[in-house]
Amino acid sequence: MEDTENKPEDNSTTVTQFLFLGFSELPNLQGFLFWIFSIMYMIIIIGNSLIIVIARIDPALQKPMYFFLANFSFLEICCVSVTLPRILYNLWTQDRKICFLACAVQMFFFTILAATECFLLAVMSYDRYVAICNPLHYPLVMNPTKCTQMAIGSWLGGIPIQIGQTCGIFSLRFCYSNRIDHFFCDIPPVLKLACGDTSMCKTAVYVVFMMFVAFPFMMILGSYSKIIATIVKLPTATGQAKAFSTCSSHLVVVVLFFGSGTINYFRPKSTNSAGTDELLSLVYTTVTPMFNPLIYSLRNKDVIAALRRVLLKMKSHRVIYK
Template identity: 85%
Template structure:
């Protein structure tokens, strides 16, 4: 990540509000972007709500895998709702201003929910690991109490660190410019506006990214290495196909989310650019949540069967 160091003496003006520049360079497409993002938001809300409803109401889906999937779908709704309504407001009103407090609140919830997503994806991979590699112990290991504890831990685990992260970032002095070259209050573009030396804050961002992105991703890789090794040992092709189908959807989501987030937060400074930041952020904050319900539905026979049962009752 590339943060520009500014000397406080260059300008004594204190910033009290920020101005989003994201999509401002496309004045003729504001209406189109508003319509497109509105449709995407509706798809995200409807698709993830559908997953939650069938996971909670269909008796055949009362399993740990779908308990975590319902949590994940609710998380996606919250995650997108932190940024997308503000984007729609900016596009509709052309008022791109945001006060420091509102920006800090948006960043805090964005970071908290991003950490929750990392943890929850790791928990879901662990669930698949136990189901495939230790099926006899699965009911004991993944009992309702432990599932609830892991879900609650995923939701709350990142709060203390992200409170500190947000407070440190907004304790900085901002001057010279209030223009955020982004469409929401993300960490890299905000740090670029800070006066003075931000090297320690930059290091903090890397450490937190390693904790909340790289660590869960390593756990997921370890789980799937065991899962793949176990699947390859199954005696029949049908057994291998069935085992792989239960975790392939989750693996696709993991690659999409962690791939774009890792590139955005951990790539070298030499290839860091505002345009790339916006594109990657758009991908893992909006595009991926939109496709997740589709990925889980099309690749999961239990979900398709539950949908058929619902349609037959109508």
């Protein structure tokens, strides 16, 4: 396709497809990057699938905390499946073009799943708040019906707004350049290519950010401020350590996800660079989902014990069949 960069705005130069520039500056590493991302994708699928399986089949993990963890692991698989297969295709074929509709679909699903992740992290922090601050009311407050409702709300809550936001962005005209300086159709690099006045769309992006990122993050901060206040009042150091250990994994994931995402979207423009954008995007789109199973399993005795029981069952079945 002819690159329309730096051409005047008129109907003859309207962009109908885009070209990803992500990782194109590393021509000698395309094969290496393909295999690295392939391995990461397999680790994410296997690790998160294992969390889902043991949370479903192990009786000791039939608790709200692990119900939400299974939802979160499935979400991580969905998130990486929106971006990584396309990256692998681009690296393998060197065909970096994506049509207008496919770019819109990718952005829609990415923003929906990102909103779901924010909501789920907030719900998981609320679960820990009730468990630590109101343990006597925990079975009543976090009953199966309410847990299911909160999970469904997290998955579906952002769909109407994100439909409107995606339609608003792709109703703009793109007539200067078709080159997306990124490895997937994220909002900031796509908006940079739009013609005319984009102030309304940018304002809408900030409003959506407040609704689906800032608000859940404030809920998480509120939950953990009360959790910490409760933990420091516990009479024994053992009790404090046990209470904090149930929250530490979640806190690490929250810091990685919200930290990298916020820095990427809202750091000063004077410090913007495509390389930094790609690196920060990789943290919350690929690196965090890859390490989540490790973070939750290594810091959770229940998950480790359940994993051992599953592996022992698998081993015993193999012995029987032999």
